[in-house]
Amino acid sequence: MKHHFYNAIDYNTQFIACPDCDLLMHKIRPPDDRKSACPRCGRVLLQHCRDSVTRSLALALAGMCLYFPAVLMPLLTFQQLGLHETGNILQTIMKFLDRDYYFVAAAVFFSVVIFPLLKLSLLATVALCLRLRKYPPHLGRLFRIYNHLGEWVMVEVYLLGIVITVIKMLQTVEIDFNIGFFCFTGLVLITMASSLAVCRESFWNLIENKGKSDSLPVQRDTASTSPFANLTAAGNSLAVCSDCDKLSPVLNSMPEGQQRCSRCGAVLHLRKPASIGRTWALIIAAALFLYPANFLPIMRVEFFGIPSHSTILDGIILFFQDGSYVIGLIILTASILVPVFKIVGLAIVLLTIKLNRPRYLRQKTAMFRFIAFIGRWSMLDIFVIALLGFFVNFGFFSSIETAPAATYFCLMVVATMLAALTFDPRIMWDLLSSEKPQDKSAITGETLHGTNS
Ligand SMILES: [Zn+2]
Numbered sequence: 001m002k003h004h005f006y007n008a009i010d011y012n013t014q015f016i017a018c019p020d021c022d023l024l025m026h027k028i029r030p031p032d033d034r035k036s037a038c039p040r041c042g043r044v045l046l047q048h049c050r051d052s053v054t055r056s057l058a059l060a061l062a063g064m065c066l067y068f069p070a071v072l073m074p075l076l077t078f079q080q081l082g083l084h085e086t087g088n089i090l091q092t093i094m095k096f097l098d099r100d101y102y103f104v105a106a107a108v109f110f111s112v113v114i115f116p117l118l119k120l121s122l123l124a125t126v127a128l129c130l131r132l133r134k135y136p137p138h139l140g141r142l143f144r145i146y147n148h149l150g151e152w153v154m155v156e157v158y159l160l161g162i163v164i165t166v167i168k169m170l171q172t173v174e175i176d177f178n179i180g181f182f183c184f185t186g187l188v189l190i191t192m193a194s195s196l197a198v199c200r201e202s203f204w205n206l207i208e209n210k211g212k213s214d215s216l217p218v219q220r221d222t223a224s225t226s227p228f229a230n231l232t233a234a235g236n237s238l239a240v241c242s243d244c245d246k247l248s249p250v251l252n253s254m255p256e257g258q259q260r261c262s263r264c265g266a267v268l269h270l271r272k273p274a275s276i277g278r279t280w281a282l283i284i285a286a287a288l289f290l291y292p293a294n295f296l297p298i299m300r301v302e303f304f305g306i307p308s309h310s311t312i313l314d315g316i317i318l319f320f321q322d323g324s325y326v327i328g329l330i331i332l333t334a335s336i337l338v339p340v341f342k343i344v345g346l347a348i349v350l351l352t353i354k355l356n357r358p359r360y361l362r363q364k365t366a367m368f369r370f371i372a373f374i375g376r377w378s379m380l381d382i383f384v385i386a387l388l389g390f391f392v393n394f395g396f397f398s399s400i401e402t403a404p405a406a407t408y409f410c411l412m413v414v415a416t417m418l419a420a421l422t423f424d425p426r427i428m429w430d431l432l433s434s435e436k437p438q439d440k441s442a443i444t445g446e447t448l449h450g451t452n453s
């Protein structure tokens with residue numbers, strides 16, 4: 001009876017569940033230039049987008065044109081006393097390999113060279129298929145991989161690293177900007193613009209309905225009542241796909257972890273599996289790496305043959321002593337404050353669940369979204385060291401080398417980023433639904449508010 005009922009109403013075109021708090025709501029198209037946000041946790045759910053496919057395709061193709069000169073052409077030339085050093089992104093990464101920093105080299109190589117190309121080519125492929133109205137069987141899977149790559153592409157962090165390197169060395173050496181630098185800057189801008197142009201909701205609808213876009217009501221008849229008994233999707237045995245947000249009924253006949261999303265192929269779970277345990281393990285690992293990352297030397301600087309080791313904190317103090325307060329503050333924020341904030345913030349949300357204290361959930365969910373968003377900026381210091389280590393190598397004058405802290409630092413960043421991925425904020429909101437499970441107002445009333453974008 002229950003399943004017959006679910007099949008009779010097409011729940012995915014009529015209802016939406018918030019991916020952050022699992023609140024189940026009627027799906028209403030937001031008016032032009034506006035977004036609709038979850039009334040409970042504030043997460044943006046739907047937004048109006050026009051020509052998303054065409055714009056994404058144009059930007060992805062333009063980005064691919066700039067990619068190869070950006071990676072292969074020389075970025076900068078450092079000159080001093082007749083000696084000069086020039087190189088491209090790949091050569092700066094090779095320097096890490098020469099010094100046996102395999103993990104650091106791999107982290108930079110994937111986040112700045114491999115993933116950006118993969119991301120742009122996946123977007124170009126998916127957008128081209130949608131534009132030509134061709135729907136090969138694995139289109140959903142390709143778009144799913146594209147979405148997963150999002151936060152592991154760190155080209156804009158690398159560009160900020162280049163800018164900081166240039167400002168740091170400007171007083172000591174003469175710096176020329178080469179063609180690679182301008183292509184790379186263009187690549188960063190286009191990659192960011194393409195991410196903004198992609199409207200996930202309409203891409204997924206086009207993929208699923210083979211070109212027919214959903215016609216959602218702009219306004220809902222407020223008299224119609226919700227057919228659901230519970231406040232959340234999970235309370236009504238509906239699972240939100242972690243990859244494409246599609247609502248699917250959980251089939252009791254299927255064992256947990258076997259049912260897959262019909263739209264994108266991701267495994268369906270009511271909540272992320274083993275979320276609490278995994279997130280605790282990752283933030284404890286990150287906290288342990290934090291100590292060697294900050295107290296072991298991260299750079300070995302040699303002036304006139306005399307070596308000196310410096311930690312991240314030494315470098316920051318040096319910037320402040322030189323009067324470069326802005327750069328000092330940026331490095332301090334990215335390398336120390338952000339990782340500590342991520343670890344403490346995730347510990348707070350985990351403790352909320354552990355101690356069963358469902359207070360300030362909206363603020364804590366916003367904090368969690370911020371933690372997931374800022375994750376990648378911590379790699380800034382590693383990129384600066386990669387660039388300095390390559391360009392500042394004038395033999396008798398000064399040379400800069402990477403020291404062991406760099407590996408711990410990369411491990412720490414990766415651990416905190418994975419922790420943000422394994423944590424499921426809906427578990428925090430479940431503390432509330434256990435208190436008042438029958439609050440129907442949230443799905444029967446006008447709860448999906450339009451907010452100014
Ligand atoms: Zn929500």
Ligand SMILES: [Zn+2]
Nearest residue numbers: 241244261264
């Ligand atoms: Zn899915």
